[in-house]
Amino acid sequence: METKYIMQQMMRWYGPDDTVSLRDILQSGCSGVVTALHQIPVGDVWTVEAINERKAMIEAEGLKWTVVESLPVSEAIKTQSEDCALHIENYKESLKNLAECGIKVVTYNFMPILDWLRTDPFHVRPDGTKTLRFEWLDFVIADWLLLQRPGSEKAYSDEDKVRAQKKYDEMPQEQRDQLFRNILLGLPGSKEAFTPEGILEALKAYVDIDAKKLKEHLLHFLQEVSPVAESSGVQLAIHPDDPPYSVLGLPRIVSTEDDVKDILSFSPESANGLCFCTGSFGARADNDIPGMISRYGDRIHFVHLRNTVRDEEGNFEEGEHLNGDTDMVEVVSRLLDLMKQRQVRLPMRPDHGFQMMDDLNKDTYPGYTGIGRMKGLAELRGLELGLAYNKK
Known part of the structure; x- marks a missing residue:
């Protein structure tokens, strides 16, 4: 069967202290991992030596590392406070170093203070x-x-x-x-x-920063770093807000399709793109997930496939990867069409999984147990191959 434009299947790995080992990820059927250098303080440069050390560790287990998640954007950049200029220059240097080491996609987010929040x-x-x-x-x-x-x-x-x-x-x-x-x-x-x-x-740093001003700060950041990414051959992939609405009074600016339009207009480089997370966008009923893939597919550089189940009161939880409020069959079908049209294989990871079976007795990061994500990966892989066969 033709698998030329099947997604690259990866899994997130939190480094040497992760309960889920590289060998576990290899056995799940993944070809690579998505990881980051969590030990480096936010705002500092990721050196070639540190990147290559992590890369060698991954390749020694027979896996590849081509996607970073995440190269963090500091609070100084988000608020344009004292160290903003220094941190942007360090970010550019890190991008160049990652490119030199063979990294193709760099994921980041622009969520104030909290990367994600669950009750x-x-x-x-x-x-x-x-x-x-x-x-x-x-x-x-x-x-x-x-x-x-x-x-x-x-x-x-x-x-x-x-x-x-x-x-x-x-x-x-x-x-x-x-x-x-x-x-x-x-x-x-x-x-x-x-x-x-x-x-x-x-929170005091955001007293005078509303959504309009935060978008201006993101505009400044992208106008600075996107040309560097483009010239280095690295794609930037912004992750949507999680949850995709204001929490703790903080502005959220990567939550809706209108936000996506704005962000992609902030710099013309194709490197300025999306980490398309069906779970984060899908927590809002007003986001047309399949339609967004068709409309902004040329700027999708990385895919997170997960499903949420939501209600009218604003509650939501992670559901089964193939069963939730997002039509995952239609999503994967459109991704297959997109990859064929662009003649690329997009990197994908099954985001968030149930803690289940033997993993119920393990101390793991919430949503990042091995068995639950492997279950999601197996289901998504089967769905993708079945759809690809029918599209022959």
Whole structure:
């Protein structure tokens, strides 16, 4: 069967301390990993030596490393504060070094402070598996009553606050404490959680930054780094917001199709593109996922395939990869058409998976257990090959 334009199947790996080993990923059927140098402070240069050291470790297990996720954008760049210019120059240097080492795609995001947020990263499903969940009312409780963010009382409707207060009053103290810990979880790849004091202090930097201003900061960043990426042969792939709406009063600027239009217009280089995450975009009912693939496919450089199940109250959780509110059959079909049209094989990873079976007894990053993601990968691989066969 013709597999010339089948997606490159990868899995995220958090480095030598990851519970999921490189050998595990190889055995799952992946050809490569998506990883980052989490040990390097945000804003510093990724040296050729550090990149090659990680690359050699991966290749020694028979895998390839061509996609970075993520080369972080510092808060100084997002807020255009004191170290902004220095960090942008360091970012350019890192891009050049990554290109020299054979990296093809660099993923990043422009989410203020928090890369992602869930109210329950170990939500138990009816069958006993665990998944990531965002519960709107629990978030209101965490923001307004637990964190007590200044101004949060104005961010929610009277109805939400009445319901939140009632639920809070009925919560055992242990449940309140666990919810607060969930909100303060560290970034993926880190075991260090935020502190309430740290979050409140970080929020002060965004007091005068709304969505319009944050987009201006992203425009400045892309106009600086996109030409460097283009000339170096590296593709930049911005990840959408997760969740794709404002949290903690922070602006979100990569949440909708209109946001995508703006970002792709910020610099003309083809290197300025998307990490197309069907889960993040799919958490909003107003995003037409298959249509966005057709309309912006020439700028899709990396694909995250996952599915969410949402309701009208703003709650959502990670669902099965093939069963959720996003039509994954149509998504994969359009990706196959896109790759054939562009004559490329897009890198893809099955994003987020259930914690299940033997992994229920392991300490792993929420959503990044080995078995759950392998299940998703197997289902997506079967779907893609079946569709490709029918398109012959």
